Amino acid sequence: MYPGFKTQLTYQDETFSIVGFQLLSERNVKMTCRYRGDGGPAKFIVSKEEIPATVKYISNHEERGLTCIRKNGVEVKQVEHILSALCGMNVLDTDIYLEYTDGGEIDGPIAPPVLQLNCREFSLAIVSCFLNRNNKENKSAIDLNRAFVFVEKSEKGPLNDPACAIFAPLHKLHITAQINFPYFWGSQIYAETITTLDYVKNICWARSFFGTAFPHKAEWSELRKKYPGVLRERENHYRSIMLDYTQNKWITPLIVNTEPVRHKMLDFIGDLALLGVQLNAGIHIYKPHHHFNRECVIGLAEELGLLKKMEIL
16 A cells, blocks of 8 residues: 555444545545435535535536536535445445545645545445445345436537447346447456445456556646646556556556456446436446446436435435
8 A cells, every 4th residue: 555545444433534645636635434324325525515426516617537526616526436436335325524634724626535446445444334234235226117328429410439328127236338448458348246245356446547648648747747646656657556558558567457447337336326326227338438427327317307306405
């Protein structure tokens, strides 16, 4: 584990805290998760502002590779990883408190701490603190009564190879993620039934990936200025918190060859959590990415009548 990561577990009141640097700056942030168990959505509490993690509060500010929520001027960025862990582990009904460890004022966006193997620490903390009392899989999940199909759209016109997703009735949550990566590792597909055990074993550790100076050369210097803490930790590529690659090879060794598509599934589960409820469905998503994921979740929330329920949160 990298210096600066510290996990504190409290079992008595179903609470755990994780301290580490955040993606947005080198300021250490403390995230405290407290399980409610009421079947509702996850909620972020920042500076006494309570932000339900639902599609109603998705931030209009788009940032590549991140999902953000916002309420009354308070914004939380990169919510998808902690939400993925909570959704994948069937404890979505959790309060998430964020604060700076230096006690300083939160005068801009804040994000959960960045961890070495993505959601692994989140998931292990959930196992230790929450699951001793949460003994039912999908205890409050909703079922679909018909299939729904979503196809990616563009304001510029029809796409040659659009992302698409099918949500079909099923008694459990089963996801197939498929993507033709435009890089040397090519096409990948991965399918998994999302149980707490399978999420921990097969998904939670799948890391984000980003090309080292390729294919985003114009952005690299800006990224170094914007995320100094993250990039400094990535200098040791073998233990990188992200998967680094060049034009024709991986710099960071993969845990398994399908780690990139598994990370896409991890992100999708985090965006799916913005429904505000656990879902039973058979889902096949082609070319998942945050913008399309959110389009699917917003559309599904409308079809299922969940937006009306969100109005009272």
